[in-house]
Amino acid sequence: MENFADRLIAAIEEKGSPACVGIDPRPELIPAEITKHSRQRGEAGARVAAVLAFSREILEIVAGHVAVVKPQVAFYEALGAAGLMAYAETVRAAGKRGLLVIGDVKRSDIGSTAQAYAASHLRELPNGDEVGAFTADAVTVNPYLGSDGVEPFIEAAAEEGRGVFVLVKTSNPSSAEFQDLKVEGGRELFVEVADKVNEWGGGLIGERGYSAVGAVVGATYPEQASRLRTIMPKAYFLVPGYGAQGGSAKDTAPCFNNDGLGAVVNSSRGIIYAWTRPPYKEQYGERRWREAVEAAAKDMAADLSEM
């Protein structure tokens, strides 16, 4: 069974860039060209059809330029059980295109329940049933419940050759509220979590020196990222916050090790809705939205390949 970190590095090296495209399908932002084909199914059904069609198109456009995609399950879950069928189909379609899939699910619960989530997102469904399975190459996990909420995901990752990214320092404005609290000894809570990530991932180091247990570290906090890079030298970082959230390629630099490895950098809105934002809006507009998405994915991949 190949270690997830080794698979991830091989995929990044093949594409020549650590770029990841986040798939956040918001019905109100999907091009009219797609939504108009789905109208006959009633509003709820039309939204699901449009979300799935848009997700598939995005995968097709970006597959030539990036190695990794990160579908955000919340945008599918917002459409109920049918939306999650579209999530399952998106994950499967990405795999068929040779893309590595990080399911952005941020799950966690007490031990026996965390096992059920881990089975859902990191194992195959019983009897090889593929339709409706959420099985990704890796998932994001929330650490608030401590080891017994995280370990079932790590066990599943170890057994299935898959990966886990633990939320350490998230990219959002209020991430400081709890994550930056100083605990006794003077270190922040996110540093305590980082120490645990080292512990949880210690048994899953691949041939290239990285663990299948990684960390989510926002590009929006480069100073903290720089410290976390030193504290967790063997953890792969999943770095949100590049692009629409304000992070630049320079801001992601502290997330990489000197070997040029150690981080996969995500952009969602900046790529998949590129035609709604400068400079692609002026150049392409909605009519040429596919070209805008492709140009943005290409530009991001090139921007980050120079890191």
Place this chain on the structure above:
Amino acid sequence: MENFADRLIAAIEEKGSPACVGIDPRPELIPAEITKHSRQRGEAGARVAAVLAFSREILEIVAGHVAVVKPQVAFYEALGAAGLMAYAETVRAAGKRGLLVIGDVKRSDIGSTAQAYAASHLRELPNGDEVGAFTADAVTVNPYLGSDGVEPFIEAAAEEGRGVFVLVKTSNPSSAEFQDLKVEGGRELFVEVADKVNEWGGGLIGERGYSAVGAVVGATYPEQASRLRTIMPKAYFLVPGYGAQGGSAKDTAPCFNNDGLGAVVNSSRGIIYAWTRPPYKEQYGERRWREAVEAAAKDMAADLSEM
């Protein structure tokens, strides 16, 4: 729009007990009488059919004895998108029986994504489409991302007359790892989270004096629960850990205020698999599993009504 806390209190007073039954359908524990009817659909389909049939039976049995149920979405999610259709049907079936439903989803994400989760679990689907909607009366939410990850749930709760229970001190063995860390000033992280719960819930106090923003506080840590009761006098506590996790009615006592209100106490395995555990195992066995579940629900409701 009636405040969720007022609805919760009215429902508890009508049934005369703060008991909540957790619906954690594990395919391997479902009575053979149910699973044998589902075999013809292939293994994956059979599991989903059995999980839904079992959930419906549990609702029917307990509806006369308790006011609140807490389906755990992870056990449905473990069966993929079809499993989540069964979750949606379970939530709807509970509502039709007049039960209040706390969706145990423990979701959280950055602001715009948390909005999508909140829409999924606390709002109706677009166009009134009911099939596949997860809309519960309240949900559980993880606080690690801070205010902008929690507020979208609170906004939805405010607008829809629904509720939120924020994880404060969870019932699992490793909850101390991060939640009990002392932060500068000497208070634990869970106390910092409790302060925020007061802040988040301050605008949603109902006529009975409780907020629609509550807290998850494990019965397994009565000393901490006692302190949290004082810190968050207006928060309703959702209390896991009674029964199979080791907590007794006495352990839940610190979760109540002097008015006899302030807590809803959950038991999952101890009720829905009562025939596999003493004393119900000896008295009923699997053949009479429905009677065992009903006796356990009745006994729990009575045990807690004396609080």
